Amino acid sequence: MMIALAAAAAALASGHLVAGLLDPSSSPFLAVGNTAIDLTPAPVKDFAIAVFGTADKIALLVGMALVIALAAVGAGLASRRSALVGTAAIGLFGLLGTAAVLVRPDFGPLSLAAPLVSLAVGVLAFRLLHSLAASAAEAEVRAMPGEQSAGPDRRRVLLSTGAVVLGAGAAGLGGQVLAGGIDPEAQRAEIGDLVPETPVPALPAGADFAKVGTPTFITPNEDFYRIDTALRVPRIRVEDWSLRIHGMVDRELTLTFDDLRSRPLVEKTITMVCVSNEIGGDLISTANFIGVPLRDVLEEAGVQSGAEQLFSTSSDGWTAGTPIDVLLESDRNALLAIGMNGEPLPAEHGFPVRMVVPGLYGFVSATKWLVDAEVTTFDRPAYWEQRGWAREAPIKTQSRIDRPRPFDEVPTGRLTAAGIAWAQHTGIDRVEVRLDGGAWQEALLSTEVNDQTWRMWRIELDVPSGSRRIECRATDRNGQTQPEERVNPVPDGATGWHSVLFTANG
Structure with missing residues (x-):
């Protein structure tokens, strides 16, 4: 199991190192990730953005690493008697990385070097470590009780595996340093x-x-x-x-x-x-x-x-x-x-x-x-x-409540609610707010900067005690009021009234 994990790490790290030297975008790990992003259905991407926000890419990379680790563990367990399963698994992942690099839109003449080196190193590391471990196990079986085995022992296998892991770490770090050779901060300065x-x-x-x-x-x-x-x-x-x-x-x-x-x-x-x-x-x-x-x-x-x-x-x-x-x-x-x-x-x-x-x-x-x-x-x-997204996508008139926040607890009585509204290139004409489904009340708008920016709003509300719901809607200068019905972002942007539940105590 540890041998398969070490070989997988060596494969990925060596590919990352070669990519850093020749073409950073050809790193098999990143190429597979980019291809996964390209092939992921829009609803799944929306879900990832909703759940992870701007950390969605980190979540993808961590998820990929876990999948590779689990696959390596499975291949290692299936390779106790023969190296064939593990070799085939590493070969399959290597071919997957090669294919991912091949289909990238920024594929270049040197792009194949990284995935091919990754494949070769992964297979070689696994075969060598597996052979060493098999020899150690066989030597232990042949040794008489109390007699030292004539072949490699488990300690040597562990040290060799550790050396591969350390080498993989160094290679991966080197690839990261080389890939970041252009310092954007220095360029900006x-x-x-x-x-x-x-x-x-x-x-x-x-x-x-x-x-x-x-x-x-x-x-x-x-x-x-x-x-x-x-x-x-x-x-x-x-x-x-x-x-x-x-x-x-x-x-x-x-x-x-x-x-x-x-x-x-x-x-x-x-x-x-x-x-x-x-x-x-x-x-x-x-x-x-x-x-x-x-x-x-x-x-x-x-x-x-x-x-x-x-x-x-x-x-x-x-x-x-x-x-x-x-x-x-x-x-x-x-x-x-x-x-x-x-x-x-x-x-x-x-x-x-x-x-x-x-x-x-x-x-x-x-x-x-x-x-x-x-x-x-x-x-x-x-x-x-x-x-599946729209060909043309003008921004829709929308508004948002920033205060109170969902599930806030506020004192009863006078409450200042506030938020933002936007209708870029058209401009916001008014924002209306209502409490618990009551009458709409017009909010005070902030000073307009231009019709291509957001606009803030605020309103004073009398809030009785209990669980409350506040809603807002905006109307642009074309007279278009954001519709009540909620529509998901695909294919051309979300619509619907924003509402917030909160509690007034006192």
């Missing part, structure tokens, strides 16, 4: 301050109601929600980065980071929300993004008649399709963003360049680690559309 030619105005007084329970208007970078498919955050050298804009354009463009930096930079305050956000969920944040207007770049390239979408690709192969007509709107403020809240983009949020398009859910508009943009038609489906 070299960029220095980003000073937009057109900065955002200062936040007006009363932009949020943080003192009574809403978020602060601007979300700090470290608190900004992160949802993507990358198990390993791509690390890209600024000097190596470029963006190719091609397809149905009059002039193909290739832009470097310096090209973008030398253009007039603008700063826009934008709220982003994930399509996976459940009713009352927290996958929504606001930041000041700095970048180049995407509309200007597309006009420079010359979008041809009949073009329908900008098919954008991340460095790890993820894709999104953004409607061209939205990107060309003069007041949309879509950006090729290089900065966030006054500093270069954090690695987790797309460094060095990402797309930000107000009013559209991120799965059709917010490509991180952007490296390619093709102007084309909707005949080419992007990553999430291939998996």
Whole structure:
């Protein structure tokens, strides 16, 4: 059993080490994880996000490690008499890792080296340790009582197994260090301050109601929600980065980071929300993004008649399709963003360049680690559309209760309830609140910053003692009120009234 576990560890670690040397994305462990993400049905992904939040990738990796460990234990127990079962099991896992690397969209000429080395090391380690253990067992059987066995003893088997485990640990650590050879923090520091030619105005007084329970208007970078498919955050050298804009354009463009930096930079305050956000969920944040207007770049390239979408690709192969007509709107403020809240983009949020398009859910508009943009038609489906999500996904009018929290206990009498509402690129007209199914009451709205950001609300309520239920609903400037019926996020975003149960005592 321990021999099979040690061989599995050696296989994974050696593959990770070779991947770190040649191609970090070809690590068999990560490739299998990425392929699992790609093949997982949307409802399962939604469940994982709902349960684990932004720790969903860690949960996947831990789960994979447990499955591999259990499989190794099973193979080890079945290999007591013969190494055939264990060899076949390791070979099967090796072939699975090889297949996962082969189907990755970022597969390159050196990508097969890591899974093949992993397969060879795993089989070799298992065969050697199994042979050593079998020889030790046979020597013990042949030895006379009180006589030392002539062959290897159990101590040697344990020491050899321990050496393999230590070697696997060193190899795995080495692979991790090599894979992280590009230091994104050092890269960000070299960029220095980003000073937009057109900065955002200062936040007006009363932009949020943080003192009574809403978020602060601007979300700090470290608190900004992160949802993507990358198990390993791509690390890209600024000097190596470029963006190719091609397809149905009059002039193909290739832009470097310096090209973008030398253009007039603008700063826009934008709220982003994930399509996976459940009713009352927290996958929504606001930041000041700095970048180049995407509309200007597309006009420079010359979008041809009949073009329908900008098919954008991340460095790890993820894709999104953004409607061209939205990107060309003069007041949309879509950006090729290089900065966030006054500093270069954090690695987790797309460094060095990402797309930000107000009013559209991120799965059709917010490509991180952007490296390619093709102007084309909707005949080419992007990553999430291939998996049953909508082709076009404008953000829906929604609201959320932040105070009171679910199952809070509050004093009877006067209660200040507060929350947020959003209808990006349309704007919030009003928010209404009701207690225990009673009459709707209009809440006080915070000072509006722009129609592409969230808006806070607050209201004073008289709350009698007992178990209570509060609900909210928002209406946008088009007169669209969020519907009462709850609809799951698939395929184009959740809808429904948010409600909170709490208790008033006194």
